[in-house]
Amino acid sequence: MTSEKVISRKSFSIAIILIGLVIAAVGIVMQVLPHEGLYDLPILLIMIGAIVALFGLRQFFGSKKLGSGISFSGKSVLQFVADKAIILALLVLVVVICFLQPSFMQVRVVFDILTQSSPKLVIALGICFSLIIAGTDLSAGRMVGLSAVIATSMLQTADYGNRFFPDMPQLSIIIPIVAAIFACMLFGLLNGFLVAQFGMHPFIATLAVQTIVYGVCSLYFDMAPNNSQPIGGVRPDFTAIGQTKFFVVPKVFNGVSILIPIAAVICFVIWFILNKTTFGKNVYAIGGNKEAAVVSGVNVYATILFVFIIGSLLYGFGGILEAARTAGATNQYGLGYETDAIAACVVGGVSMTGGVGKISGIITGVLIFTVIQYGLQFVGISPMWQQVIKGIIIAAAVAIDLSKYKKK
Amino acid sequence: MGEYVLEMKEITKLFPGVVALDKVSLNVRPGTVHALMGENGAGKSTLMKCLFGIYQEDGGEIVFDGKPVKVTSSKQALEMGVSMIHQELHPIRFRPVMENIWLGRFPKTLFAVNHKAMYNKTKELFKQVDLDIDPSVLAGTLSASTLQLVEIAKAVSYNSKVIIMDEPTSSLTETEVEHLFAIINRLRSEGRSIIYISHKMEEILKISDEVSIMRDGKNVGTWPAAELTTDLIINRMVGRDLTNRFPEKTTQPSNEVVLKVENYTAASPRSFKNVNFELRRGEILGIGGLVGAQRTELVEALFGLRSVASGVVYKNGTQVKMDNVRKAKRNHLALLTEERRATGVFGILSVLENTVIANQKEYTTAGVVNNHKRYKVAQESCKQLNVKTPNLEVHMENLSGGNQQKVLIARWLLTNPDILILDEPTRGIDVGAKYEIYTIMLDLVARGKSVIMISSEMPELLGMSDRIMVMCEGRVTGFLNDKENFSQVEVMRLATQFGQQQAEVQA
Ligand SMILES: Nc1ncnc2c1ncn2[C@@H]1O[C@H](COP(=O)(O)OP(=O)(O)OP(=O)(O)O)[C@@H](O)[C@H]1O
Ligand SMILES: [Mg+2]
Numbered sequence: 001m002t003s004e005k006v007i008s009r010k011s012f013s014i015a016i017i018l019i020g021l022v023i024a025a026v027g028i029v030m031q032v033l034p035h036e037g038l039y040d041l042p043i044l045l046i047m048i049g050a051i052v053a054l055f056g057l058r059q060f061f062g063s064k065k066l067g068s069g070i071s072f073s074g075k076s077v078l079q080f081v082a083d084k085a086i087i088l089a090l091l092v093l094v095v096v097i098c099f100l101q102p103s104f105m106q107v108r109v110v111f112d113i114l115t116q117s118s119p120k121l122v123i124a125l126g127i128c129f130s131l132i133i134a135g136t137d138l139s140a141g142r143m144v145g146l147s148a149v150i151a152t153s154m155l156q157t158a159d160y161g162n163r164f165f166p167d168m169p170q171l172s173i174i175i176p177i178v179a180a181i182f183a184c185m186l187f188g189l190l191n192g193f194l195v196a197q198f199g200m201h202p203f204i205a206t207l208a209v210q211t212i213v214y215g216v217c218s219l220y221f222d223m224a225p226n227n228s229q230p231i232g233g234v235r236p237d238f239t240a241i242g243q244t245k246f247f248v249v250p251k252v253f254n255g256v257s258i259l260i261p262i263a264a265v266i267c268f269v270i271w272f273i274l275n276k277t278t279f280g281k282n283v284y285a286i287g288g289n290k291e292a293a294v295v296s297g298v299n300v301y302a303t304i305l306f307v308f309i310i311g312s313l314l315y316g317f318g319g320i321l322e323a324a325r326t327a328g329a330t331n332q333y334g335l336g337y338e339t340d341a342i343a344a345c346v347v348g349g350v351s352m353t354g355g356v357g358k359i360s361g362i363i364t365g366v367l368i369f370t371v372i373q374y375g376l377q378f379v380g381i382s383p384m385w386q387q388v389i390k391g392i393i394i395a396a397a398v399a400i401d402l403s404k405y406k407k408k
Numbered sequence: 409m410g411e412y413v414l415e416m417k418e419i420t421k422l423f424p425g426v427v428a429l430d431k432v433s434l435n436v437r438p439g440t441v442h443a444l445m446g447e448n449g450a451g452k453s454t455l456m457k458c459l460f461g462i463y464q465e466d467g468g469e470i471v472f473d474g475k476p477v478k479v480t481s482s483k484q485a486l487e488m489g490v491s492m493i494h495q496e497l498h499p500i501r502f503r504p505v506m507e508n509i510w511l512g513r514f515p516k517t518l519f520a521v522n523h524k525a526m527y528n529k530t531k532e533l534f535k536q537v538d539l540d541i542d543p544s545v546l547a548g549t550l551s552a553s554t555l556q557l558v559e560i561a562k563a564v565s566y567n568s569k570v571i572i573m574d575e576p577t578s579s580l581t582e583t584e585v586e587h588l589f590a591i592i593n594r595l596r597s598e599g600r601s602i603i604y605i606s607h608k609m610e611e612i613l614k615i616s617d618e619v620s621i622m623r624d625g626k627n628v629g630t631w632p633a634a635e636l637t638t639d640l641i642i643n644r645m646v647g648r649d650l651t652n653r654f655p656e657k658t659t660q661p662s663n664e665v666v667l668k669v670e671n672y673t674a675a676s677p678r679s680f681k682n683v684n685f686e687l688r689r690g691e692i693l694g695i696g697g698l699v700g701a702q703r704t705e706l707v708e709a710l711f712g713l714r715s716v717a718s719g720v721v722y723k724n725g726t727q728v729k730m731d732n733v734r735k736a737k738r739n740h741l742a743l744l745t746e747e748r749r750a751t752g753v754f755g756i757l758s759v760l761e762n763t764v765i766a767n768q769k770e771y772t773t774a775g776v777v778n779n780h781k782r783y784k785v786a787q788e789s790c791k792q793l794n795v796k797t798p799n800l801e802v803h804m805e806n807l808s809g810g811n812q813q814k815v816l817i818a819r820w821l822l823t824n825p826d827i828l829i830l831d832e833p834t835r836g837i838d839v840g841a842k843y844e845i846y847t848i849m850l851d852l853v854a855r856g857k858s859v860i861m862i863s864s865e866m867p868e869l870l871g872m873s874d875r876i877m878v879m880c881e882g883r884v885t886g887f888l889n890d891k892e893n894f895s896q897v898e899v900m901r902l903a904t905q906f907g908q909q910q911a912e913v914q915a
Contacts, residue, residue, distance in 0.1 A: 281503075294462075
C-alpha cells in the first residue's frame with residue numbers, strides 16, 4: 001500500500017503522447033542525418049512514435065470510460081507485465097532479430113509480415129466463434145482447400161491447356177467465388193446441425209465433417225479430365241484479389257498488398273458482430289454459461305448454427321484469398337490451417353473453456369506467429385528449430401495467460 | 409381473468425426411476441405471494457421447471473391467465489409472463505452485469521445492441537430495487553449475495569405476471585432479506601404474483617399469503633398463511649411431529665486440545681489476519697459472522713486450499729504443516745465446502761462414486777478397486793444419512809439439493825475425520841434433513857471427534873455450538889464461551905465491529 005501511487009489519467013496520457021512525440025522526433029532527426037546501416041529504422045521510429053501518441057490520445061479522450069486514475073505499484077506493474085507478457089516477449093524477439101540482422105528494420109519487412117498475416121487472420125477470425133462457445137472447428141483447413149479448388153476450377157483462362165472444365169465459358173468472377181463459399185457454408189451448416197441437434201461435442205462433429213470435406217474435395221479434384229492435377233492457369237482478374245499492390249514506387253517501395261485492407265475490413269466486421277450485435281453477445285453468453293443462456297430465452301440452437309456457418313464463410317473466403325494469392329490450388333490446400341488458427345487465437349487470449357476472447361487478442365496472436373516465422377527465417381534459423389520455438393511460445397503464452405485467472 | 413392467474417392441474421413428471429411429480433396441482437391468485445414448501449426432493453423445483461419450460465410435464469395441464477398453455481421453452485415462458493429466479497444458477501462470469509440481465513432481449517438500434525440504453529436501463533432497474541453497483545462490472549467480480557440480488561433484479565425486470573423465486577434468500581444477509589421483502593411487497597401491490605420457495609419458516613410465515621405443501625412429489629394441501637404455524641408446517645411437510653429443532657446433546661467436550669491455531673494470517677492482504685483459537689475433543693465450535701467475514705477463507709486455508717503468510721497449527725500438540733489437501737486429509741481433517749455445486753458435486757458421476765471418492769484408496773486391493781466393497785459401504789452410509797435416491801447409480805446432478813448435501817457429508821464421514829469442518833452445512837436444506845445432520849454432528853462428537861461449523865443461521869449457531877467464535881472483516885472479534893447464555897445480540901455485536909483494531913481476545 002505504501003508503494004502505491006495514483007496519478008490521474010490525464011497526466012498519464014499526456015506523458016504517453018509526449019513519449020510518442022519524442023520517439024517520432026528522434027526518427028525524424030535520424031532520417032535527416034546520414035543513417036546507412038540502419039536501413040529504415042528512422043521511418044519505423046516515426047511510425048512507432050505516431051502509434052504511441054495515438055494510444056495516448058485515446059487514453060486522454062477515453063478517460064471517462066477507463067476511469068480517471070491509474071495506480072502504480074509493484075503489484076500493478078507485475079499485473080501489467082503478466083497481461084502483456086506475450087507482446088513484451090514479441091518486442092524482445094524483434095529487438096534481438098534486429099541486432100542479429102539489421103536489414104530486418106525495413107518498411108518492406110513490416111508490410112510483408114502484415115501481408116502474410118492477412119489470410120491467416122481471416123481463418124482465425126472464423127474459428128474464434130466456435131472457440132468462444134467452448135468448442136472448436138477442425139474442419140477449417142479443409143474448407144479452405146475446398147473453396148480454393150472449387151473457385152479456381154471455374155476460373156481458368158480460355159487458352160490454358162489443362163482446363164478443369166474444358167468447355168466452360170468465361171464466367172463472371174462472382175459466380176465461382178459465391179459457389180465456393182456457398183459449398184463451405186453447407187458444410188458449416190452440417191457442423192452446426194450436428195452440434196446443435198445432437199449435442200455432439202464440436203471436436204467430434206467437426207472432425208467428422210473435416211474428413212468428409214477432404215473426401216469431397218478430393219473426389220471433385222480427381223474428376224476427369226483433371227485427375228488430381230494441380231489447378232493452374234488461373235485468370236488474372238481472379239489473382240488480382242490476392243496479388244494487387246497499391247502505392248508501388250519502383251525500387252523504393254514495393255507496395256501495400258490488397259490483402260491488408262481486406263483483412264482490416266473483415267476484422268472490423270467481425271469485431272462489430274461480436275461486440276455490437278445480439279448474436280455476438282449470445283455467443284459469449286453460450287460460451288460463458290449455456291444453461292443461463294437457455295433460461296434467459298436465448299435461441300441457442302440458431303446461435304450455434306450461425307457460429308459454424310459464419311466460420312465456414314470465413315474459411316471459404318480465406319480459401320479464395322489463398323488461391324488468388326498463389327494463383328492455383330490443389331486438394332492439399334489449407335492442410336493444418338485450423339491448428340495454426342487455434343494456436344493464434346489461444347495465444348491471443350481466447351479461452352478454450354469458452355466465453356472469453358477479443359479481436360485485438362486474435363490479431364496479436366496471428367501477428368506473433370508470423371513475426372516468429374518470418375523473423376526466424378530472416379536470421380536463418382532452420383525450420384525445424386522454428387517448430388520447436390513455435391511450440392514453446394504456445395505453451396508459454398497460454399501458461400502466462402492462465403495465471404491471470406488464478407485466484408487467492 | 410378468473411380467480412387464479414395460474415392453475416397447474418395434476419402435473420405429472422417422470423424421471424428414469426423416479427416419479428418426481430405425481431398429479432400435483434397448484435393454483436395461484438393474482439397479487440399474492442404463494443409459498444411452496446416441502447422437504448428436499450419433494451419436487452418443488454421440478455414443478456417450477458415445468459412451468460418455466462425447462463422440463464416438459466408428462467401429464468396434466470397448465471392454465472395461465474385463463475388460457476391453457478403448453479410451455480416448451482423458457483423463452484416462451486418469459487414472453488407469456490413468467491420469470492424465474494433459479495435455485496442454482498451461475499452467472500456468466502466474464503460478461504458485464506448488464507449483459508447478464510438483458511441477455512435474450514438486448515435493447516437495439518437497427519442491428520446493433522445499444523449499450524448506452526442498456527446501461528441506463530440497468531441503472532434505472534437497480535435504482536428501483538435499491539442496488540448500487542456499476543452495470544458494466546463483470547459479473548464474476550461480485551459476491552454471491554450481490555449476484556443473488558442481481559438475479560432478483562433480473563427476474564423483476566421482465567415485468568412478469570408471475571415471478572418464481574426458488575430459494576432466493578439462500579445467500580442473503582438479514583438486511584438483504586428485508587430488502588427483498590420490500591420489493592416483494594411492492595410487486596404484490598402492483599398485482600403480480602410470486603411463487604416463493606424456501607426452507608425458512610420465519611420467512612414464509614412473514615411474507616406469504618398462501619402456503620402449498622408438497623411431500624414426495626404429491627400435494628399435501630394449500631392453506632392461508634394466517635392459519636399456519638411453524639409446527640403445523642413441519643408436521644405437514646414431514647408427515648410427523650418434530651418437537652425439537654435441535655437434538656439433545658448428552659456429552660460434554662473434554663479439555664484435551666486437538667487443534668490449536670496461532671497467529672494464522674492469509675497470504676492475501678484482504679483476508680483473515682492473526683487468527684488464534686483452540687478446538688477441544690468432542691467439541692462443536694461455531695464460527696459466526698456476516699458474509700465477507702472471511703470465515704470460509706479461514707477454513708479453506710486450514711484445509712490446505714489457500715496459502716497462508718504466517719501462523720502455526722498444532723494437531724494434538726504437535727506442529728503440522730497442511731499446505732495441500734492431501735496433507736490435511738492425512739491429519740484427519742475433512743471439509744464440507746460452502747459452494748456445493750462448484751466444489752463438491754461431481755454432477756455426472758453416480759451417487760456411488762460421489763460417496764466414495766474421498767477415500768477411494770480404502771477400497772482397493774493391490775491397486776484394483778473392489779466394487780463390491782465400495783457399493784456396500786456407500787449403500788450403508790447413504791442409508792444411515794437417509795439420502796433419497798432411487799439407487800446408487802443415479803447421476804448426482806439429478807438428486808435434489810438437500811440430498812446432494814447429505815451425500816457430500818457421507819463422503820467426508822467415510823474418511824473417518826478427527827475434525828470435521830462444515831461450511832454452512834444446512835444451507836438450502838429442509839427441517840427434517842437439518843435435524844438429521846445435527847444428529848450426525850452430535851454422534852460424531854459423542855465418539856470423541858470434533859466439529860467446526862460455520863453458520864449464518866443464528867438459531868443453528870446458537871443451538872448447536874459448544875463455543876462460538878465470531879469474525880468480522882477477517883479478524884476474530886470475540887468468543888462466546890458460556891453455552892447456557894449464548895445471545896444473538898452478542899454475536900451480532902461482535903460480527904459488526906468493522907474497522908476496529910484487533911480486539912483483545914481471550915480464547
Ligand atoms: N433431471 C432429473 N433427472 C432425474 N431425476 C431428477 C431430475 N431432476 C430432479 N430429479 C428428482 O426429482 C425429485 C424432485 O427434485 P426437486 O429438485 O424438484 O426437489 P426440491 O423440492 O426442489 O428439493 P430442494 O428443496 O432440495 O431443492 C428428486 O427426487 C430428484 O432426485
Ligand atoms: Mg429445489
